[in-house]
Amino acid sequence: QSALTQPASVSGSPGQSITISCTGTRSDIGGYKYVSWYQQHPGKAPKLMIYDVSNRPSGVSNRFSGSKSGNTASLTISGLQADDEADYYCSSYTSSSTLVFGGGTKVTVL
Amino acid sequence: QVQLVQSGSELQKPGASVKVSCKTSGYTFSRYPLTWVRRAPGQDLEWLGWINTNTGNPTYAQGLTGRFVLSLDTSVSTAYLQISGLKAEDTAVYYCARAPFGENYLDYWGQGTLVTVSS
Numbered sequence: 154q155s156a157l158t159q160p161a162s163v164s165g166s167p168g169q170s171i172t173i174s175c176t177g178t179r180s181d182i183g184g185y186k187y188v189s190w191y192q193q194h195p196g197k198a199p200k201l202m203i204y205d206v207s208n209r210p211s212g213v214s215n216r217f218s219g220s221k222s223g224n225t226a227s228l229t230i231s232g233l234q235a236d237d238e239a240d241y242y243c244s245s246y247t248s249s250s251t252l253v254f255g256g257g258t259k260v261t262v263l
Numbered sequence: 264q265v266q267l268v269q270s271g272s273e274l275q276k277p278g279a280s281v282k283v284s285c286k287t288s289g290y291t292f293s294r295y296p297l298t299w300v301r302r303a304p305g306q307d308l309e310w311l312g313w314i315n316t317n318t319g320n321p322t323y324a325q326g327l328t329g330r331f332v333l334s335l336d337t338s339v340s341t342a343y344l345q346i347s348g349l350k351a352e353d354t355a356v357y358y359c360a361r362a363p364f365g366e367n368y369l370d371y372w373g374q375g376t377l378v379t380v381s382s
Binding site for chain 1 (some may be wrong): 269372
């Protein structure tokens with residue numbers, strides 16, 4: 154069982170918006186503003202897409218946005234593009250001073 | 264540019280040891296802690312711990328046995344993860360990742376090292 158719960162897969166057509174949820178507890182997502190999201194293409198290193206719930210690192214498209222409500226964080230990809238097809242992982246700081254991750258969501262561009 | 268380059272895949276027998284390296288470049292090594300994460304087949308990413316690249320002090324995940332040791336060679340800007348007494352359940356892809364000091368996210372990752380434990 155995942156520490157953080159993500160849907161196994163999400164799909165959308167080019168140009169559409171999709172949202173990936175990430176559900177934890179008040180000991181992680183609910184207790185801190187330290188949720189991050191990572192994109193991983195097959196065979197590649199994970200790439201930071203969002204940090205501290207809603208901040209984008211330099212160079213990451215503004216089509217990617219993050220939010221949080223209670224124990225659930227969300228990553229929204231707007232204007233879906235073919236290159237967005239990848240696995241996405243959420244992560245949160247925890248009350249044990251560790252990081253926990255979600256099981257990953259496979260995004261498919263139809 | 265920032266790069267974290269890990270050593271190649273390993274195939275080891277149960278009970279053996281393995282040392283995975285993570286060579287960094289493109290930034291000041293001592294300013295960014297390095298975190299280690301693994302993903303076993305069918306499992307989630309698991310945070311293993313981190314090492315302070317300024318002091319060399321490691322912090323390990325609770326429950327992680329003494330079989331895991333994090334270390335540094337600051338002369339070559341490289342971090343290491345050594346696992347001794349390998350077990351089949353240690354089979355995983357191991358990643359190193361950089362964490363800005365005091366922050367709770369990983370801004371650059373290595374490409375991963377597959378460690379397979381099999382007789």
